[in-house]
Amino acid sequence: MTPAVVFDDVSKKFRRGERHDSLRDLVPALFSRAWRRRRADALGDQEFWAVRDVSFAVSSGEGLAIIGPNGAGKSTILKLLSRILKPTRGACAVHGRVGALIEVAAGFHPDLTGRENVFLQGAIMGMTRPEIVRRFDEIVEFASLEQFVDTPVKRYSSGMNARLGFSIAAHLNPDVLIIDEILSVGDMQFQQKCIDRLISFKSQGAAIVFVSHNLQAVASYFDRGLLMDQGHCRCIGSASEAVAAYASAAAGRKTVASHARAGIVSVSLRDRNDAVVSEAAPGDELSLIVTYRFSGDRTHNLIFGMYVTDSGMGTRLYNASAGDLGLRWTPPPGPGQVTIKFRFRVNLLRGAYHINAHVSDPLIHECLDRREPAAYVTVHEDFSVQGSTNLDVRCTVLASEPGSSDIDEPVTVGDTREAHD
Amino acid sequence: MRALIADCREMVAEQIEYRELLRQMTGRDLRVRYKQAVMGFGWAIFMPLVNTVLFSVIFTRVASIDTPVAYPLFAFCGLWVWNSFESALRFSVNSLTSNSNLVSKVYFPREIFPFSAILVSLVDFAVGSLVLITLMIWYHVPAGVNLLWLPIVLVVHFVFTAAVALVLALANLFYRDVKYLFEVMIKVWMFAAPVVYPVDRVEGTLGLLLRLNPMTPILEAYRSVLLLNSPPPAALGAAAALALLAFVGAWLMFHRLEFRFAEYI
Numbered sequence: 001m002t003p004a005v006v007f008d009d010v011s012k013k014f015r016r017g018e019r020h021d022s023l024r025d026l027v028p029a030l031f032s033r034a035w036r037r038r039r040a041d042a043l044g045d046q047e048f049w050a051v052r053d054v055s056f057a058v059s060s061g062e063g064l065a066i067i068g069p070n071g072a073g074k075s076t077i078l079k080l081l082s083r084i085l086k087p088t089r090g091a092c093a094v095h096g097r098v099g100a101l102i103e104v105a106a107g108f109h110p111d112l113t114g115r116e117n118v119f120l121q122g123a124i125m126g127m128t129r130p131e132i133v134r135r136f137d138e139i140v141e142f143a144s145l146e147q148f149v150d151t152p153v154k155r156y157s158s159g160m161n162a163r164l165g166f167s168i169a170a171h172l173n174p175d176v177l178i179i180d181e182i183l184s185v186g187d188m189q190f191q192q193k194c195i196d197r198l199i200s201f202k203s204q205g206a207a208i209v210f211v212s213h214n215l216q217a218v219a220s221y222f223d224r225g226l227l228m229d230q231g232h233c234r235c236i237g238s239a240s241e242a243v244a245a246y247a248s249a250a251a252g253r254k255t256v257a258s259h260a261r262a263g264i265v266s267v268s269l270r271d272r273n274d275a276v277v278s279e280a281a282p283g284d285e286l287s288l289i290v291t292y293r294f295s296g297d298r299t300h301n302l303i304f305g306m307y308v309t310d311s312g313m314g315t316r317l318y319n320a321s322a323g324d325l326g327l328r329w330t331p332p333p334g335p336g337q338v339t340i341k342f343r344f345r346v347n348l349l350r351g352a353y354h355i356n357a358h359v360s361d362p363l364i365h366e367c368l369d370r371r372e373p374a375a376y377v378t379v380h381e382d383f384s385v386q387g388s389t390n391l392d393v394r395c396t397v398l399a400s401e402p403g404s405s406d407i408d409e410p411v412t413v414g415d416t417r418e419a420h421d
Numbered sequence: 422m423r424a425l426i427a428d429c430r431e432m433v434a435e436q437i438e439y440r441e442l443l444r445q446m447t448g449r450d451l452r453v454r455y456k457q458a459v460m461g462f463g464w465a466i467f468m469p470l471v472n473t474v475l476f477s478v479i480f481t482r483v484a485s486i487d488t489p490v491a492y493p494l495f496a497f498c499g500l501w502v503w504n505s506f507e508s509a510l511r512f513s514v515n516s517l518t519s520n521s522n523l524v525s526k527v528y529f530p531r532e533i534f535p536f537s538a539i540l541v542s543l544v545d546f547a548v549g550s551l552v553l554i555t556l557m558i559w560y561h562v563p564a565g566v567n568l569l570w571l572p573i574v575l576v577v578h579f580v581f582t583a584a585v586a587l588v589l590a591l592a593n594l595f596y597r598d599v600k601y602l603f604e605v606m607i608k609v610w611m612f613a614a615p616v617v618y619p620v621d622r623v624e625g626t627l628g629l630l631l632r633l634n635p636m637t638p639i640l641e642a643y644r645s646v647l648l649l650n651s652p653p654p655a656a657l658g659a660a661a662a663l664a665l666l667a668f669v670g671a672w673l674m675f676h677r678l679e680f681r682f683a684e685y686i
Contacts, residue, residue, distance in 0.1 A: 014684065015684075079683065082527075082528050083528040083680075084525065084526070084527070084528050084683045085680065085683055085684065086680035086681075098528075100527065100528060102526045102527065103522070103526040103527075106522050106523055106526040106527050107523055107527060109449055109453060111452075111453050111456050112449060112452060112453065116448075116449070116452065119445055120445045120446075120448075120449055123439075123441045123442040123444070123445040123446075124442060124445075124523070124527055124529060125527075126438070126439070126442075126529070127441070128441055129441050129444075
């Protein structure tokens with residue numbers, strides 16, 4: 001049997017930045033674009049590979065999850081698969097009916113009603129009119145929008161929009177389903193419905209290609225995983241292998257090469273008496289003192305932040321920037337340095353943690369400098385509660401019935417700390 | 422050559438596959454245009470009517486000219502055709518850029534956008550014909566056997582419109598100057614065609630230029646067939662050949678560049 005999706009040694013080149021073509025070039029440029037063969041392999045000025053030499057195949061009934069950091073080329077792969085883009089090199093073939101959910105509500109027109117939009121979006125996805133008519137009630141019911149079907153879509157909430165969009169796509173019955181981060185829409189109940197739907201598609205023999213940042217969903221619902229990074233395929237294998245590779249790659253990239261625009265000069269972790277510490281107990285107050293430097297180039301775009309990760313798994317437990325935390329400070333023009341103190345309470349339980357600092361530019365999605373770990377902290381505690389965060393739970397007995405066989409003796413515990421191990 | 426034929430086959434097959442979408446897009450544009458508009462389809466006849474009155478005043482009171490039929494009838498027929506041509510092109514110019522979300526997120530043949538703009542203008546054209554029929558009855562224009570030419574004239578008119586529409590939509594996607602240039606071009610073009618005055622007696626280089634305009638034989642053909650009960654001018658044949666050639670060429674170019682739209686929009 002031939003695989004439903006074949007991606008054979010595909011590369012895709014993009015241009016960075018704006019083009020400044022003048023109208024004078026219009027007609028010759030149009031003609032040459034239509035008929036000229038381009039040099040496929042050379043990278044011109046301002047060009048880069050969004051996807052480079054990537055190959056994979058997905059058979060019917062199989063699910064492939066594509067994971068990786070932002071800008072790795074995941075969405076480009078989906079656009080290549082759904083024929084929105086054409087590969088610069090290599091071949092990409094999809095057999096059968098394709099349902100592409102790059103953006104579920106892309107075709108909606110705000111002035112039209114839900115009903116009108118179902119027909120429009122259905123047609124955009126390639127459904128025929130009788131097909132839409134036949135499945136119309138199911139679509140509306142799946143989205144739970146029966147009462148709003150004759151309301152213009154501009155009055156819908158974004159969740160309603162997404163639900164209707166997904167619902168239309170879910171009733172397409174495609175042979176190949178291409179999905180970009182769909183599970184982030186709707187409430188928990190709707191997300192579960194979406195997952196159930198995907199699983200039933202898969203068991204009916206549809207091939208699914210799925211982009212996600214939800215690693216847990218990837219590991220539990222998909223057979224295979226593809227890890228992308230900077231346009232290259234870093235790992236292709238079982239979903240859990242790819243997730244593991246992603247986690248370890250993230251751990252290996254602890255320090256970003258220091259950037260000319262901004263960086264971290266020094267970091268220290270101190271206690272209330274201003275002494276450098278590496279150990280703490282739950283409830284202690286610590287301060288992370290970070291000195292950042294900046295060159296003066298677009299300084300107002302920079303965010304200065306700190307985050308906390310679990311030293312074993314690398315799970316990010318906390319992440320905030322000074323701006324998020326309400327710090328009102330505008331950097332002076334020109335180069336300079338700033339020392340920021342992040343004071344926090346150690347609401348952590350026993351374990352080892354990394355306290356980290358970073359300076360980034362969210363506009364270009366780039367972390368300019370990062371210290372991970374900037375400091376270790378080992379939290380000691382003398383009572384046995386498991387987990388990683390200290391929720392400071394208190395428990396009390398509200399009622400107890402003497403003579404019942406289930407409860408041997410009533411216990412009253414005022415504080416978790418009283419329950420020693 | 423073989424590649425061209427394969428492309429043509431693919432283009433037509435895609436249009437057949439996505440026929441429902443063309444219908445939905447046309448329906449969408451019609452509904453959206455007249456939603457929250459009190460006069461609705463009245464707007465389709467309002468512009469040519471106002472222009473007819475305006476030019477009637479100019480060309481009968483200020484500078485009177487000879488026309489083969491009563492001037493208001495002459496002018497409305499021209500303005501009705503021109504208005505549909507102009508509005509089809511105006512919607513096409515922006516049809517790709519105003520749907521950038523669809524162009525960059527969903528795959529389907531992008532010709533659907535200019536084509537649906539043309540179908541919308543065809544609906545306007547049909548509405549406008551009601552006014553023309555009323556005027557024809559008012560001026561006692563007899564219906565003749567040459568009306569049988571009308572479908573051919575109509576096809577030439579819309580095939581040519583489609584050719585220009587495809588090129589404009591495509592060009593505006595790559596160079597946004599096109600939509601501004603279009604506004605200038607369409608004004609000049611209108612006065613270079615027999616829309617509000619006859620051009621058959623214009624001599625010299627100017628006359629030659631006016632007769633080289635593909636819209637000239639199309640407009641003259643409408644008038645001959647509808648108002649004068651005579652066959653269309655021979656030049657319509659040349660216009661038809663040009664329209665067909667331009668249409669196939671424009672569509673091929675559009676189709677071959679389609680896959681770059683998502684990157685450039």
